[in-house]
Amino acid sequence: MDLNFTAAEIAFREEVRTFLREQLPADIAQKVKSGLAVQAADYTRWQGILYQKGWGGPNWPKQFGGTGWGPVQLHIYDEESAAAGAPRTLPFGLKMVAPVIMAFGTAEQQKRYLPGILSGKDWWCQGYSEPGAGSDLASLKTRAERQGDHYIVNGQKTWNTLGQYADWIFCLARTDPNAPKQQMGISFLLIDMKTPGITVRPIITMDGSHEVNEVWFENVKVPVENRIGEENKGWTYAKFLLGHERTSIAGVGASKRELGRLKKIAKSEMKNGKPLIQDPLFAARIAQVEIDLMALEITNLRALSAESEKKAPGPEASILKIKGTEIQQTLSELMMYAVGPYAFPFQRESREEGDLKSVAGPEYAAPLAATYFSLRKTSIYGGSNEIQRNIISQLILGL
Amino acid sequence: MDFTFTQEQQLLADTVQRFVRDNYSFEKRREILKTPEGWSRDIWNELAGLGLTALNVPEEHGGLNAGPVDTMLVMNALGEGLLLEPFLAAAVLAPALIARLDDAKVAGELLPAIASGERIVIVAHQEPQVRGELNSVVTHAAKSGDGYVIDGLKSVIAHGGLADEFLITARTGGKPTDTDGISVFAVTPTAAGVTVKSYRTIDGQQAADIELKGVKVPASALVGAAGKAFTAIEGAHEIALSAICAEAVGIMKAINAATLDYARNRKQFGQPISKFQVLQHRMADMFIQAEQAQSMSYLAAIRCVEDDAAERRRSLSAAKVVIGQAGRYIGQNAIQLHGGMGMTDELIVSHYFKRLTLIDLTFGDTDFHTQQFIGVTQAA
Numbered sequence: 001m002d003l004n005f006t007a008a009e010i011a012f013r014e015e016v017r018t019f020l021r022e023q024l025p026a027d028i029a030q031k032v033k034s035g036l037a038v039q040a041a042d043y044t045r046w047q048g049i050l051y052q053k054g055w056g057g058p059n060w061p062k063q064f065g066g067t068g069w070g071p072v073q074l075h076i077y078d079e080e081s082a083a084a085g086a087p088r089t090l091p092f093g094l095k096m097v098a099p100v101i102m103a104f105g106t107a108e109q110q111k112r113y114l115p116g117i118l119s120g121k122d123w124w125c126q127g128y129s130e131p132g133a134g135s136d137l138a139s140l141k142t143r144a145e146r147q148g149d150h151y152i153v154n155g156q157k158t159w160n161t162l163g164q165y166a167d168w169i170f171c172l173a174r175t176d177p178n179a180p181k182q183q184m185g186i187s188f189l190l191i192d193m194k195t196p197g198i199t200v201r202p203i204i205t206m207d208g209s210h211e212v213n214e215v216w217f218e219n220v221k222v223p224v225e226n227r228i229g230e231e232n233k234g235w236t237y238a239k240f241l242l243g244h245e246r247t248s249i250a251g252v253g254a255s256k257r258e259l260g261r262l263k264k265i266a267k268s269e270m271k272n273g274k275p276l277i278q279d280p281l282f283a284a285r286i287a288q289v290e291i292d293l294m295a296l297e298i299t300n301l302r303a304l305s306a307e308s309e310k311k312a313p314g315p316e317a318s319i320l321k322i323k324g325t326e327i328q329q330t331l332s333e334l335m336m337y338a339v340g341p342y343a344f345p346f347q348r349e350s351r352e353e354g355d356l357k358s359v360a361g362p363e364y365a366a367p368l369a370a371t372y373f374s375l376r377k378t379s380i381y382g383g384s385n386e387i388q389r390n391i392i393s394q395l396i397l398g399l
Numbered sequence: 400m401d402f403t404f405t406q407e408q409q410l411l412a413d414t415v416q417r418f419v420r421d422n423y424s425f426e427k428r429r430e431i432l433k434t435p436e437g438w439s440r441d442i443w444n445e446l447a448g449l450g451l452t453a454l455n456v457p458e459e460h461g462g463l464n465a466g467p468v469d470t471m472l473v474m475n476a477l478g479e480g481l482l483l484e485p486f487l488a489a490a491v492l493a494p495a496l497i498a499r500l501d502d503a504k505v506a507g508e509l510l511p512a513i514a515s516g517e518r519i520v521i522v523a524h525q526e527p528q529v530r531g532e533l534n535s536v537v538t539h540a541a542k543s544g545d546g547y548v549i550d551g552l553k554s555v556i557a558h559g560g561l562a563d564e565f566l567i568t569a570r571t572g573g574k575p576t577d578t579d580g581i582s583v584f585a586v587t588p589t590a591a592g593v594t595v596k597s598y599r600t601i602d603g604q605q606a607a608d609i610e611l612k613g614v615k616v617p618a619s620a621l622v623g624a625a626g627k628a629f630t631a632i633e634g635a636h637e638i639a640l641s642a643i644c645a646e647a648v649g650i651m652k653a654i655n656a657a658t659l660d661y662a663r664n665r666k667q668f669g670q671p672i673s674k675f676q677v678l679q680h681r682m683a684d685m686f687i688q689a690e691q692a693q694s695m696s697y698l699a700a701i702r703c704v705e706d707d708a709a710e711r712r713r714s715l716s717a718a719k720v721v722i723g724q725a726g727r728y729i730g731q732n733a734i735q736l737h738g739g740m741g742m743t744d745e746l747i748v749s750h751y752f753k754r755l756t757l758i759d760l761t762f763g764d765t766d767f768h769t770q771q772f773i774g775v776t777q778a779a
Binding site for chain 2: 001002003004005006009071072104256277278283284288289290291292294296297298299301305306316317319322388389390392393394396397398399
């Protein structure tokens with residue numbers, strides 16, 4: 001047993017660091033490190049730079065233009081990227097639909113969709129959740145009726161992240177309403193967002209941001225060749241996708257960066273004439289989250305090393321999701337409490353557009369409350385943390 | 400980065416686990432508990448026969464010089480068995496201290512006897528005013544003629560009543576909390592002025608308070624250099640801390656397994672209680688806590704011999720915090736999920752819970768190590 005990186009892994013880390021130092025745009029890194037919103041154009045710009053370097057698909061196999069990195073390299077890459085202030089990888093194209101297309105798509109589909117995902121040219125969004133189908137996803141009602149060479153799609157999706165910028169949406173739709181089990185009548189469709197009949201309506205969340213949408217489908221015509229795999233087998237592909245969703249969800253690198261930000265803030269803020277970080281109660285709260293993060297990091301590495309042997313993420317990823325999101329939430333909570341009264345002022349533009357000129361109080365305080373409120377979503381999305389506990393109790397504990 | 404064990408390590412782990420499962424059943428343990436001694440010399444000899452008492456002894460003194468990872472694997476298995484024998488005290492802490500004190504004569508005399516299992520050597524360091532800090536020593540040894548006179552009180556020394564030989568820490572200089580000025584003396588329990596008050600502890604093990612009143616020892620009783628023992632004491636306790644974390648993980652896995660088993664078999668409202676989601680989620684959380692604890696036990700085993708003192712202390716304190724918190728969560732909930740049966744002496748689960756609880760209170764509890772962690776982290 002050895003927790004140290006090998007010489008090759010250390011050399012790789014140097015390579016990643018050098019690349020980030022030279023190529024990561026300072027304005028983007030500044031936003032990330034200050035907790036400000038990263039714009040769609042920023043994501044696309046960064047993906048373009050990664051693509052030029054050949055790192056467009058860090059989690060992709062080489063045959064599809066990916067890096068072919070193993071779990072440890074991926075971990076190093078994630079950690080270094082987060083520390084440097086690179087934007088998070090938007091998962092919808094690269095980490096969700098792409099692995100499904102690689103595993104279950106035809107050669108034709110792979111050729112058609114994967115290059116645009118890799119280069120960042122095509123923006124993908126997710127069409128899973130519905131107003132009546134959240135944790136019970138398989139109860140979804142969006143209907144796809146076969147008419148010759150097409151499906152006619154009708155229904156409503158919700159919690160669609162950043163769909164206002166999307167070129168494509170991957171959708172679960174019911175193709176057989178009479179199937180004996182509701183999981184059995186679902187198909188996995190790729191839909192061009194420009195198709196007539198699609199309407200995207202914003203949902204404004206409590207932090208004032210427009211990140212999620214409702215997507216309405218009204219007689220939307222989708223060619224049959226846009227279906228992945230077999231008709232009515234979509235649930236299998238959907239589960240495969242969700243398994244991939246959990247693997248990178250520990251967010252250890254980003255949480256380490258946020259811990260650093262928390263400490264910086266707690267050193268600047270004062271309480272009883274001393275830096276807040278020296279307050280015994282606050283110091284203990286910081287220590288607790290730092291210790292939890294240390295444990296998560298090792299658990300994550302154990303999962304990665306198991307994954308590299310088994311080649312597939314297991315149900316253990318649910319631990320990473322639960323602990324990872326709890327830690328993200330706690331960090332945002334502590335940062336908000338650290339600034340005390342200056343958690344109050346709220347100017348939507350400051351976090352969304354990075355305009356910090358007119359905010360009251362220290363600049364670092366401006367986005368903290370909004371971020372705290374925003375991150376409550378993390379224990380809800382991606383399979384709520386209660387669903388993750390169901391997964392652990394059923395698939396690991398066998399209850 | 401590598402989380403696999405060598406073939407030898409895997410064999411060691413399997414051997415000890417098999418020994419515990421075959422020879423140290425809950426019933427067997429209950430029989431041992433009923434004897435006046437409260438531990439089994441036969442079992443001790445068998446552990447020695449397996450080479451376990453030699454594990455932490457350097458090769459030149461008849462030991463195996465195994466590392467903390469080997470010790471971790473052994474402690475996982477011994478934890479499952481809730482051993483009443485003084486393995487941690489006499490086969491981990493004592494040899495680790497002697498090996499660090501740089502005293503060839505004492506090492507040559509004591510270490511081979513520890514390795515063979517013949518002699519039980521017990522480190523008597525803790526005092527009543529202490530809650531985990533290792534530098535607090537009031538017991539003092541005054542120079543007198545050719546030797547020393549020792550006065551003081553050592554409290555709740557694990558397995559102190561079994562000692563053939565004590566390694567007593569005493570101050571030969573400095574103020575009560577200075578790291579400088581602490582020395583180690585080899586003292587036999589039968590020496591004049593030594594009173595050993597031995598008692599059972601609530602986890603079924605035993606401990607002793609050791610009173611030293613005008614205990615005269617020759618200069619040769621001093622182990623290592625006078626006043627310079629702190630680094631060795633700290634180093635030995637770091638090895639022991641890593642080991643006790645592993646013991647805790649062994650217990651957590653076992654108590655979780657026992658709880659799952661109970662929940663599957665216990666029926667209420669016409670179904671096994673394992674079907675109730677509120678209990679499933681509790682057990683999922685118990686599982687998560689045990690996994691996080693195991694991760695930190697790995698970290699402790701690797702970092703307890705790390706040269707960088709800040710990194711070493713930071714990792715060990717973090718590990719002890721996670722183990723303490725996980726132990727409390729898992730232990731309390733295991734009892735809760737067993738309902739009334741969990742309260743009884745009859746099931747092993749209550750015994751696991753008691754040991755887990757005392758582990759949190761050993762070598763500094765969660766609060767102590769949180770403070771240590773803050774100290775190291777903020778100094779960095």
